[in-house]
Amino acid sequence: ELRRRYHTDAQAAHVLGYIHEIDKSTLAQKRSQGYRSGDRIGRTGLESAYESVLRGERGQELVLVNVHGTEVKQYRDGTMDEPAVSGHDLHLTLDHELQAFAESLFVDKRGAAVALDPDTGGVLSLVSKPDVDPALFAKSVSTATWDSVRSAPHDPLFNRATQSGYPPGSTWKPLMALTALETGLLEENERLDCPPSYRIGRRAFKNHDGQDEGRITVSKALEVSCNTFFYQVMDKMNLDTWHDWALKFGFGRKVPLNGFRQEPGLIPDSSYFDRVYGRWTQGYTINLGIGQGDMSVTPLQLARYAAALGTGGTLPSPHFVRKAVHPETDAVHHPEVPAPEHIPLDSAHVAAVQEGLHRVMTDGTGQWVQIPDVPSAGKTGTAQNPHGEDHSLFIMFAPYDDPEIALAVAVENAGYGATAAAPIASLMAEKYLAGTIADTWERRYWRKRLREEVRSGPGEAPDATPPAPASDTTVPATPAATQPPDPSLDSVRSQAPTP
Numbered sequence: 001e002l003r004r005r006y007h008t009d010a011q012a013a014h015v016l017g018y019i020h021e022i023d024k025s026t027l028a029q030k031r032s033q034g035y036r037s038g039d040r041i042g043r044t045g046l047e048s049a050y051e052s053v054l055r056g057e058r059g060q061e062l063v064l065v066n067v068h069g070t071e072v073k074q075y076r077d078g079t080m081d082e083p084a085v086s087g088h089d090l091h092l093t094l095d096h097e098l099q100a101f102a103e104s105l106f107v108d109k110r111g112a113a114v115a116l117d118p119d120t121g122g123v124l125s126l127v128s129k130p131d132v133d134p135a136l137f138a139k140s141v142s143t144a145t146w147d148s149v150r151s152a153p154h155d156p157l158f159n160r161a162t163q164s165g166y167p168p169g170s171t172w173k174p175l176m177a178l179t180a181l182e183t184g185l186l187e188e189n190e191r192l193d194c195p196p197s198y199r200i201g202r203r204a205f206k207n208h209d210g211q212d213e214g215r216i217t218v219s220k221a222l223e224v225s226c227n228t229f230f231y232q233v234m235d236k237m238n239l240d241t242w243h244d245w246a247l248k249f250g251f252g253r254k255v256p257l258n259g260f261r262q263e264p265g266l267i268p269d270s271s272y273f274d275r276v277y278g279r280w281t282q283g284y285t286i287n288l289g290i291g292q293g294d295m296s297v298t299p300l301q302l303a304r305y306a307a308a309l310g311t312g313g314t315l316p317s318p319h320f321v322r323k324a325v326h327p328e329t330d331a332v333h334h335p336e337v338p339a340p341e342h343i344p345l346d347s348a349h350v351a352a353v354q355e356g357l358h359r360v361m362t363d364g365t366g367q368w369v370q371i372p373d374v375p376s377a378g379k380t381g382t383a384q385n386p387h388g389e390d391h392s393l394f395i396m397f398a399p400y401d402d403p404e405i406a407l408a409v410a411v412e413n414a415g416y417g418a419t420a421a422a423p424i425a426s427l428m429a430e431k432y433l434a435g436t437i438a439d440t441w442e443r444r445y446w447r448k449r450l451r452e453e454v455r456s457g458p459g460e461a462p463d464a465t466p467p468a469p470a471s472d473t474t475v476p477a478t479p480a481a482t483q484p485p486d487p488s489l490d491s492v493r494s495q496a497p498t499p
Contacts, residue, residue: 009096009100010094010096010099010100010103011103011131011132011133011134012094012099012126012134013045013128013131013132013133013134013156014044014045014126014127014128014131014159014161014162015045015046015092015094015123015126015320016045016046016047016134017042017043017044017045017046017047017048017049017134017259018042018043018044018045018047018132018134018136018157019040019041019042019043019047020040020041020043021038021039021040021041022035022037022038022039022040022041026041027039042054044157044159044259044260044261045259045260046090046092046259046320046321047134048259049258049259049260050088050090050259050321050324053087053088053090053324053333054087054088054090055087061074062074062075062076063075086326086327086328088324088325088326088327088333089324089325089326089327090321090323090324091321091322091323091324091325092320092321092322093117093120093122093123093124093319093320093321093322094123094124094125094126094320095124095125095432097431097435098115098124098125098428098431098432099124099125099126099127101427101428101431102115102125102127102424102428102431103127103129105424105427105428105450106127106129106411106424107451109129109411109412109414109420109454110129110130110154110160110411110412110413111128111129111160111299111391111392111409111410111411111412111414111421112126112127112128112129112159112160112161112164112299112409112410113125113126113127113161113299113407113408113409113410113424113425113428114126114127114161114299114300114302114303114318114407114408114409115303115405115406115407115428115429115432116303116304116306116307116316116318116405116406116407117316117404117405117406118307118310118311118314118316118397118403118404118405118406119311119316119404120316121307121316121317121318121319121337121340122318122319122320122322123318123319123320124405124432125428125432126161126300127161128158128159128160128161129160130152130153130154130155130156131156132149132152132156132157136149159260159261160299160410160412161298161299161300162255162257162260162261162262162263162298162299162300163261163262163263163298164263164298164299164410165263165265165266165296165297165298166296166297166298166299166383166391166393166410167291167292167293167295167296167297167383167384167385167391168291168295168297168302168381168383168393169290169291169292169381169382169383169384169391169393169417170225170290170291170379170380170381170382170417171291171302171379171380171381171393171394171395171408171417172289172290172291172381173221173222173225173230173290173291173379174222174309174353174356174357174379175245175246175249175305176230176233176234176289176290177218177221177222177230177233177352177353177356178245178345178349178350178353179237179241179242179245180218180233180236180237181218181346181349181352181353182245182345182346182349183237183241183245185233185236185237186218186233188217188218188219188348188349188351188352189217190217190218191215191216191217192215192216192221192229192232192233193214193215193228193229193232194207194211194212194213194214194215194216194221194224194226194228194229195207195212195228196210196211196212196228197210197228198227198228198231198232198235198286200231200235200281200282200283200286201281201283203283205227205228205231205286205287206227206228207226207227207228208225208227211224211226213226213229216229217352218352218353218356219352219353219355219356219359220356220359221356222353222356222357222359222360222379223356223359223360223363223364224364225360225364225365225379225380227290230289230290231286231289231290233289234282234285234286234288234289234290235282235286235289237289239268239269239270239273239285239288240269240270242288243267243268243269243270246267247267248343249304249305249308249315249343250301250304250305250308250315250341251265251267251297251301251305252264252265252266252267255298255300255301255304255317255318256317256318256338257300257317257318257319262298262300263298265295265296265297265298265301266294266295266296267295268285268288268294268295272294273285273294276294291381291383292383292384299408299409299410300318300408302393302395302408302410303318303395303406303407303408304316304318304406305395305408306395306396306397306406306407306408307397307403307406308343309353309354309357309377309395309397309406310354310377310397310403310406311403312345312347312350312354313342313343313344313345313350314340314341314342314343315340315341315342315343316340317337317338317339317340317341319335319337321335322334323335354377354400357377357378357379358375358376358377358400360377360378360379360380361375361376361377361378361400364380365380365417365418365422366378366379366380366394366396366418366422366426368418368442369418369422369423369425369426369446370426371398371426371429371430371433371434372430372438372440372443374398374399374429374430374433374434375398375399375400375401376396376397376398376399376400376426376429377396377397377398377400378394378395378396378397378422378425378426379394379395379396380393380394380416380417380418380421380422381393381394381395381417381421382415382416382417383410385412385413388413389413389414389415390413390415390416391410391411391412391413391414392409392410392411392414392415392416392417392419392420392421392422393408393409393410393411393417393421394407394408394409394417394418394421394422394424394425395407395408395425396408396422396425396426396429398429398433399433404432404433405428405429405432405433407425407428407429408425409421409422409424409425409428411424411454414454419454420450420454423446423449423450424450426446427443427446427447427450430443
């Protein structure tokens with residue numbers, strides 16, 4: 001007998017996956033394994049990855065019946081009967097309270113959130129919205145119901161955490177900083193200009209709102225998210241070096257996570273530009289320095305990257321299953337988890353980047369989403385979207401000095417990173433670390449705003465590879481002297497390439 005019990009208020013639809021009646025082609029492959037027509041089989045998520053562990057073994061009971069079909073007795077006194085063997089129960093790394101809370105923050109939004117334990121790689125939460133209730137598939141599903149799910153707006157079966165490719169926007173700047181420091185293009189205390197614009201050929205690539213921050217260090221450049229600082233760095237950097245360092249941090253390749261549909265994203269190298277553009281100059285690649293242009297990453301990749309930034313170069317292997325326990329024998333099986341990848345980094349370079357990310361939360365675009373009494377580090381990003389409103393992105397790790405959680409959040413067509421993705425990530429981190437949300441006016445403000453005001457605007461789900469060229473308390477008004485910073489500091493429109 002097929003049984004499914006999900007001991008949580010969270011749906012976790014894209015983690016658990018769903019089961020569906022076995023199709024003819026799959027049946028032909030698995031008939032020798034005991035599958036029969038009409039059986040249901042895991043199609044996505046953990047239901048698919050752990051199908052053989054969850055399924056157990058079919059039993060049989062042979063009986064004799066009379067001409068009326070009435071059971072008379074066991075055949076050969078039951079000596080040929082075979083008892084069914086139960087499948088294993090899976091014990092997950094998910095924090096079910098955090099998962100349910102994160103899902104509540106995504107009401108009327110499209111996007112994804114991923115939270116990892118930076119030390120173990122255990123996935124604490126993975127949200128992809130819209131989604132469906134996996135319990136819907138625990139029983140037989142009518143054709144009409146199945147068709148309605150598949151044709152629903154914005155594809156609720158599409159896992160945005162692992163399949164959607166977003167330009168990372170300014171969340172890319174910490175990697176640019178580390179690459180420049182590690183390859184000798186920058187020293188941690190070296191100062192570069194942060195002018196209102198930076199010229200490549202005839203094209204001027206602008207800083208947000210034409211700001212001029214003067215001569216600043218890389219830590220300050222991260223704090224104020226200076227575009228022109230990172231344009232200069234990208235102008236000096238070899239494209240293939242940029243590409244190779246992106247791959248070191250897990251971008252441009254699939255995450256080692258079996259059973260989940262993934263896209264590697266797009267991290268171009270010189271051969272890509274040769275193939276797509278033929279003749280090209282730095283004007284075609286300069287936007288890569290601020291996470292725009294011909295590139296895309298997934299939220300799961302961003303969460304691993306955030307963990308590596310927090311731990312000083314350890315790229316964890318995400319996984320969902322802590323152990324599998326047999327309900328009858330109590331036998332325990334611990335699935336193998338790939339070893340984390342260690343990126344050799346100079347500790348002084350790591351410290352400079354981490355300091356900049358900490359300043360984002362104390363003095364920059366993240367200061368209004370600080371976790372009360374918990375120092376943290378993060379980076380907002382606003383990713384240009386050709387299909388509608390820009391996407392809101394944020395990466396974060398906390399506590400700052402010894403991270404217990406690393407997060408990445410993307411909210412589609414929701415605008416600036418500081419006004420949608422950042423508060424979601426901050427509230428998620430606080431929920432995990434403190435078990436509750438502080439009753440301050442700032443936290444009440446963000447919960448109310450996320451619930452009532454922040455919505456995903458019109459737009460399409462981003463492709464993995466872009467085309468070439470609860471409190472109801474009334475929140476007091478914020479005093480004029482302490483208004484949140486302009487979220488547009490992390491917004492930039494890509495400039496047209498210079499031929």
